[in-house]
Amino acid sequence: MRTRSSLGMLSSSQTSLSSTTGSSNGSSTRHSVSDLRRPPSARSYRPASPSSRQQSSSRPGSAMSTSRPSTPLHRPQEPYTGTISVSIRPNPHSIHPLQPSPWIVNLYENLIANSTDGSSFTFDNVFISDIGLTNRHVYEKSCSEIVQRFLTDGYNGTVFAYGMTGSGKTYSMKGNELDPGFVELAVNDLFNKIENETNSKTHTVAISYLEIYNEKIIDLLNPTNVAELKIRDDPVYGTKIIGITSPTIDSRDQLLKLLRRGDNNRKTSATDYNSRSSRSHAILQIRLTTIDLSNNTELNRTLSLCDLAGSEKAASSLERRKEGSYINKSLLALSTVINKLSVASHSLLNDHIPYRDSKLTRLLQPALSGSSLVLILCTIHVGPGMSNLSESQYVSETYNTLRFAARAKDIVMNVESNKSTRLGPGGDSDRFIADLQRTIESQRLEINMLKVNLSISSNISTETLVGNNNNTVNLESYAEIEAENKVLNEKLEHLTRLTNLQKTETIILKNDTLNDLMGDGSSQMMMANLEEFYKRVTYEVEEYTSYINLLESQLKQSYKEGAITAGSSNPPPPSPSSTVLERQLENSIKEKEDEIYNLKEMIKVKDHIIKSLTKTSKLRRLADATSNNNDTTSIKTDKENNNEFSYRKKSPLESDVRNLMA
């Protein structure tokens, strides 16, 4: 029973490690991952010897990582130069009472080793897999330093939890009532700081909370916000999400209440490995602005706390597989970025870093490219727990996570804190406002000029079409209509994509989704699946409807413009080019009308599907109620018969069932 005892035995020393936090050599010592299938007799733990470190550091790419002096975060230094801070936390529930774990933790060296092949990794913190180890303890040793430097020194901070599904990311970030997670602990630190601040300083806190689900950004504080949220470069914050809700917060309780509401909007589902698995990456951004009235300065900084979705093997459910492929794709993009940054830290070449390969890496771009202190908390499985994971499955997943962590640990950062800007007369913001006013003024002039040009050109255009002898179409007005056509074409392309998506959904529904919705056949599971499905479909229907409205208004506009262009009390014989133009407009209008008609038809189909599904779920509830009521009524699912229900024998509920079936 080496597992629990050897991991547990070191528990007491974990608490005495505070002096070693951050004092690791800042590198991960990696040894070759050799044959995992060596016979059990060969499994013995060999702590990393100086010679093995030597061997590791002589390999290309790691030489600098071991020789580079690491700067502990807690040592005041400006700017911060050092590696990303990486901590490893095993999920205590992953220990199996009977199966020895191949992973061994050495708390004195912050090292985790695989006893099968002798490979080992060193990080800033390696935590014990002990059920009694609280989030607060882990937070204080790994995260609170970044939060403090965010609060007092003006650094941006980014913390993210990374690891296999079910390994404890959400537990660490969110926690529970008894054991609050990193987010709540950071919020406490934030408000403690604000409340104890001297009178000369005022603070403004604003937050945004989003999830990236299937490569779409969703506003967790306002899920009805159906506009497609886009990431844009921003001179102050690096990147910014246009249109996201970002309320100003007055108190700790208000902030936590909003987060709870946001958490309820998050996509979670039961997977093969975790009964409540996060199916999205959730990112909380806290923006803090401090105005110091004693010297009239303003300081802005951002703390980002991210609970990433877990990497996973192919799931058995179709829906989960689809989500899983998006999750794995974005985690792969993150891993590629980390690899490249790690290589770039040790080379003089400036390789392209593919931040734009996923929304996640795009959002983390400013943090990973040096504008933020970064902590990565990697959560791992050290055993199969009570799941039916095989040893090779969880060991290889844990290896993947540790390799990712080791590469991240190799990345050298040079982070500068944000600087205060001067307020008041002659201050930075004054100059900024003056700049903005100048820009607005010159834009106002430009708009006026354009308005004048536009009215001249539309007069000329009308004259040209209604009676001038030269029969030429005004080029400017033609260009305008061309531009309008281009916009409409873009919209059309978007619609085609939506339509294709819609087609796929319908096909899926016909073939497999109904089986997926059935889940394990329990009405609870089916209701949960149905609710999720219903939410998604309703969201799509809303998107289509608002899109149709937009198209209709554009069409109206086109009609209007067409009428103005062609309208005349005394129309001239059309010139060849004006006829072409009118034909183009007519075709375009017709296409849009067809498009709208098709979309309306599709919405009808969706509505019909929703109704049928709701009916089916009611039917199933009735069926369950009937069978729970003992009686002999037997309602059974016949999946081979197109998922219809067949029933026999009368019961008091049968008439209800019949009504629903009708």
Ligand SMILES: Nc1ncnc2c1ncn2[C@@H]1O[C@H](COP(=O)(O)OP(=O)(O)OP(=O)(O)O)[C@@H](O)[C@H]1O
């Ligand atoms: N350190 C811990 N102490 C106690 N329980 C834990 C710990 N870590 C994880 N758990 C438990 O393990 C289960 C899975 O954890 P969690 O949901 O946090 O995993 P996850 O990594 O977020 O998974 P996913 O990627 O699927 O969302 C939960 O029941 C959680 O309560």
